Amino acid sequence: MKRRGALMAIGLACAGALTGCAQYYYGPSAAPAVSQDLLALSRDAADALLAQVTLDPAQPVMVSTVVQLDRLDASSRLGRLVSEQVGGRLAQRGLRVAELRMRDSLALRPGQGELLLSRQVQEVARAQAAQAVLVGTYAAAPQAVYISLRLVGVGNTVLAAHDYVLPMDGNVRGLLAAGL
Numbered sequence: 001m002k003r004r005g006a007l008m009a010i011g012l013a014c015a016g017a018l019t020g021c022a023q024y025y026y027g028p029s030a031a032p033a034v035s036q037d038l039l040a041l042s043r044d045a046a047d048a049l050l051a052q053v054t055l056d057p058a059q060p061v062m063v064s065t066v067v068q069l070d071r072l073d074a075s076s077r078l079g080r081l082v083s084e085q086v087g088g089r090l091a092q093r094g095l096r097v098a099e100l101r102m103r104d105s106l107a108l109r110p111g112q113g114e115l116l117l118s119r120q121v122q123e124v125a126r127a128q129a130a131q132a133v134l135v136g137t138y139a140a141a142p143q144a145v146y147i148s149l150r151l152v153g154v155g156n157t158v159l160a161a162h163d164y165v166l167p168m169d170g171n172v173r174g175l176l177a178a179g180l
Helices: 002-026 038-052 077-092 118-127 170-177
Strands: 060-063 096-098 132-140 144-153 157-167
Touching (some): 038 077, 038 144, 077 144
Antiparallel strands (some): 144 157
C-alpha cells in the first residue's frame, strides 16, 4: 500500500513537471478569454467612427466586408458579421446605408461578401454616389482579434478610423473558422 502511494506521488510530480515543459514550449498559459458582446463592440465602433466625422444623412454610405489583413481578398463569417453589425448601426444612427449585395456593378465572391480594396473605393463610391465607404481589416492572434475600421471618402481620404480588440473565445474562433 505504501508503495502504491509512493508511485502515485511520483506520477503526480512527473505530471506537474510535464505541465511546466508544455508551458515552456507553448508559452505561458493564458487565462480563458472573457467572452465579449460582439454586437456591443460593433455598435461602439460605429459610434466612434461617427463621432469623428459629420456625414450627410441624405447621401448614402456603402459598407464593404471586413477582410483579413494578410489576405485582402478573403474574409470569414466574423468579417462579414462585423460589417453587417456596423452597417446596421450606421442605419440606426440615421444614415442611408447602400446595400452592396443588390448592386449589379460589383462582382461578389461567393462566401466572401463584398470585398472592396482601397484602390476600388473611389470608383465604387463615385458610381454609387456614396459620400463614404466603410472598409476594414482584421488580424487574428492566439488570444485576440484586432479589428481596424475606416470610413473612406471620395479621393481615398480617410474620414474616420477606429481600432479595437476582440478577445478570442470559442464563439470568435468558430466565426473565424466557419465559412472560409
